[in-house]
Amino acid sequence: MRQKININQWKRKEIYHFFKDYEEPYYGIAMDLECSGAFEYAKEKKISFFLYYLYLILKAVNLTEAFKYRIEGDELYLYDVVNGSATIDRDDGTFGFSYIPYFEDLALFLDKATEEIIDVRMSDQLIKSELGENIIHFSSLPWIQFTHVSHPRRYSRRDSIPKITVGKYFLKEDKKMIPVSVHVNHAVADGLHVGQFFEILQKLLNE
Secondary structure (H helix, E strand, O other), X not given: OEEEOXXXXXXXXXXXXXXXXXXXXXXXXXXXXXXXXXXXXXXXHOOOHHHHHHHHHHHHHHOOHHHHEEEEOOEEXXXXXXXXXXXXXXXXXXXXEOOEOOOOOHHHXXXXXXXXXHHHHHOOOOEOOOOOOOEEEEEEEOOXXXXXXXXXXXXXXXXXXXXXXXXXXXXXXXXXXXXXXXEEEOOXXXXXXXXXXXXXXXXXXXX
16 A cells, blocks of 8 residues: 655655756665674574564664655655565576565564565576565675675666665674665655664664
8 A cells, every 4th residue: 555645745845856856866874783682583583584684674664654655757655565675596696586575473474585585596587577666675795794885776767765785794892793785765765764764773683
């Protein structure tokens, strides 16, 4: 479900119009978050750390309203639920784009996500079907402890989907840390909102 936004009555009207027609309206912020609690929980429950932090990221996205706005043509919509499209690696060195629906119930999320990963790995297609706008573009780079990430962009297409990337976890003193990069369209999300997302995600990782 989605709600059409009356832009003329939206408090961010001027900011929206200022940034929406930029050739590059996206900006990115990367920071290291502590993931000790989440890592130990995944290990204890014998679940994939990748899927667990993807679940927590999707939960944080769905708790951050600014990350659920989408520009579609000349209209602006607010979605009720945002799902995930993660890049999934294959044994031959290629990858495919998945569609992983968000469920608040962790067990259901893990079941559906595992099914999708198996399907993508058995396919040779890059994209199996149309993914829709109510997603995030998600990538995991478990080989790289990055400090910055950029993304390929097709400027002919107006895009407002958040792009979130997670890197290789590392030790800092006695804490496990993980780099997280967020790219958002400034027409719908400001630094304040990215900060809110990071704050929510850190709390979820601690729990």
